[in-house]
Amino acid sequence: MDVLFEEQGDITDSDIQSYKIVAKGTGRVFKIKRGGERKRDFTALYNLNLKVKAGEFVTIGGPSGCGKTTFLDIMAGLSLPTSGEIYIDGKRITGPDLNRGIVLQGYALFPWRTVRKNIEYGLEVKKIPRSERRLISDKYIELVELNGFEDRYPHELSGGMKQRVAIARALAFDPEVLLMDEPFAAVDAQTRETLQDELLRVWEKTNKTIIFITHSIEEAVFLADRVVVMSSNPGAIRCFLNIDLPRPRRIRDVRNSDAFNRITGKVWNLLHGDNATGRKGTAQSAYL
Ligand SMILES: Nc1ncnc2c1ncn2[C@@H]1O[C@H](COP(=O)(O)OP(=O)(O)O)[C@@H](O)[C@H]1O
Numbered sequence: 560m561d562v563l564f565e566e567q568g569d570i571t572d573s574d575i576q577s578y579k580i581v582a583k584g585t586g587r588v589f590k591i592k593r594g595g596e597r598k599r600d601f602t603a604l605y606n607l608n609l610k611v612k613a614g615e616f617v618t619i620g621g622p623s624g625c626g627k628t629t630f631l632d633i634m635a636g637l638s639l640p641t642s643g644e645i646y647i648d649g650k651r652i653t654g655p656d657l658n659r660g661i662v663l664q665g666y667a668l669f670p671w672r673t674v675r676k677n678i679e680y681g682l683e684v685k686k687i688p689r690s691e692r693r694l695i696s697d698k699y700i701e702l703v704e705l706n707g708f709e710d711r712y713p714h715e716l717s718g719g720m721k722q723r724v725a726i727a728r729a730l731a732f733d734p735e736v737l738l739m740d741e742p743f744a745a746v747d748a749q750t751r752e753t754l755q756d757e758l759l760r761v762w763e764k765t766n767k768t769i770i771f772i773t774h775s776i777e778e779a780v781f782l783a784d785r786v787v788v789m790s791s792n793p794g795a796i797r798c799f800l801n802i803d804l805p806r807p808r809r810i811r812d813v814r815n816s817d818a819f820n821r822i823t824g825k826v827w828n829l830l831h832g833d834n835a836t837g838r839k840g841t842a843q844s845a846y847l
Pocket residue numbers: 589590591601603621622623624625626627628629630794
């Protein structure tokens with residue numbers, strides 16, 4: 560019983576108050592226009608229901624274009640849903656907030672700031688004194704192994720290094736919620752494993768709520784308490800999988816374990832449509 564399908568069920572008012580993040584019937588329609596055509600509606604997200612507990616590590620996977628980034632942007636407050644609602648701590652999300660750290664696809668670093676200054680950005684906004692900022696940025700520079708690069712500017716870094724700065728910046732101001740959109744996609748395999756381990760370590764210590772989008776089944780399963788599998792046309796949640804691999808997890812121990820390989824194999828089958836029992840609505844609690 561490694562993977563448990565779970566139905567999210569209806570969202571009640573008391574859910575909205577008791578969960579950290581709640582999406583209730585969340586949808587997003589874009590107006591698109593191609594050439595001389597009239598504008599038409601494109602439904603990128605349709606009726607998403609999701610309840611995330613405080614401290615939960617949720618990964619979101621699904622085919623390219625199924626609306627993962629659109630959903631994360633809505634959780635970040637960078638865009639608003641066109642239908643339904645989205646809540647954090649019982650309050651409607653109306654815009655970005657420093658309580659939600661964001662690591663987007665691509666790096667979005669400030670090009671005019673050095674590595675250290677990028678990492679200290681949120682701390683400056685929070686008016687943390689200079690000496691304390693320095694201690695915190697030292698810690699995160701160390702964590703993402705960028706010692707010696709503190710004074711470089713983003714254009715002087717490789718893609719993987721820029722991504723590590725973006726991660727350090729998000730972690731440094733200690734947000735309660737971390738929203739991460741394929742944050743490790745651009746880094747090399749070895750660095751990726753280090754960052755996966757480090758992210759779990761940070762999460763275990765700090766009890767952050769993390770929403771993490773990834774293309775990689777292995778990454779989704781390794782990190783998550785729960786994997787949200789999305790499907791496209793329109794973008795929707797297909798199913799939830801509870802991952803009950805023991806914790807703490809370290810990639811070196813987990814990667815070659817039978818349980819891990821069994822789960823990732825089954826998720827692969829599910830995503831590729833070989834496993835009809837995985838479809839939402841067919842079972843309350845089916846075991847893969
Ligand atoms: N600003 C936009 N205007 C029109 N269509 C968009 C916009 N942003 C995203 N889309 C479309 O919405 C769908 C979901 O996009 P996205 O959330 O980026 O998918 P994913 O992150 O899962 O790959 C795609 O078909 C994409 O083309």
